[in-house]
Amino acid sequence: MTKPNSISVENWICNVLENSQNVKAELFAISLWSIWGERNNRLKGGKGRSPIDICIFAINFLEEYEAARGKNFQEQPGTRKVWSPPRDTTIKINFDAALDTERNRIGLGIIARNSLGKVIACLIEKVQGCLDPTIAECMAAEKAIYLGEKLNLKHVWIEGDSMEAIKMCQDTDVDMSIFGPRMKVLKKQMKAFDQYKISHIGRDGNQVAHILARYALHTTSQIIWLENFRKFITNMTREEAIICIESNELVF
Structure with missing residues (x-):
């Protein structure tokens, strides 16, 4: 036109x-x-x-x-499929990783929201190197914890859609993998919060973090937003807040 x-x-x-x-x-x-x-x-x-x-x-x-x-993702039985707000003073931080094997890089996307569904902060970062998907998700979990530390949070709920990465973060046994030393540090950092929780969510409940991870692939450096969030972020989080209100999970 x-x-x-x-x-x-x-x-x-x-x-x-x-x-x-x-x-x-x-x-x-x-x-x-x-x-x-x-x-x-x-x-x-x-x-x-x-x-x-x-x-x-x-x-x-x-x-x-x-x-x-979309609504066609295959989720495991019992997996929650929609985002839900945290309670009281807890901040929920969702994370995801996106792989671009052709360009040998990964994107990390992190979003933090409060009990009203309001966005507190977002972080995106591109990392050069083609990694195992689970390791990439663990790196995203690292950034989620990093963001929580940067915001000086006391009560956090870390959530991602990679069951393997969540299990690695929850496992109390010694990790003998190549990523083991970093997982040890990650678990220690989580314990620094007054209260913390880490859990799995289906892809439909992790949409914003997923889009942020894809967006990160096209950036040149780490970006942290504390305000003036991109329009697609506010639109998606508003939609999820409406769903929570309709299901009586979010009350103003």
Whole structure:
């Protein structure tokens, strides 16, 4: 759709969004966001991506977002499938890892929310190196604990969708794997909180952390948000809060 000279950019964008199907409107919005991010990257001296790379990024980002929102994941019996709020002063920190084997890197996504479902902080980081999926998830758990420490939290609930990683974090036996020394440190760090819990959640209950992990693959350094969260974060967390309200799990 071309932009007529007689209308403003703002009206043109609104016109496109109002007259497009949902998927096309979402792709259009993500493309604009990607172009704006590319503009900021170049102003800061970044190398920059080609227009086709920006298009591919926007398409892949939308596909990942839609996949995370889908309801066709196979979950283990008894696994909780939706995000639930913590109680009282506890902060729940969800974590996830995304692997990009073609580019030999992983993305780590972390989000912390309070008992009202309000986002307290987010962390994303790209790590170079193709790792075992379980080890990558353990690295994400490390970052979840790191974020809890950085926020000076006392009561934390760590949650992820990798059953293997959760079991490694909960295991009291000596870990003889190559990641053993780091797991030992991780468990020690968890005990530094006044109260802590670590549990497994199905993929549907870990959507925001998953999207953040995918988003992290396209960053250059660790980013921590304490405010001014990305729109897709606020939209997804708002949807999950509404579900919690409808099921009487979240009361204002």
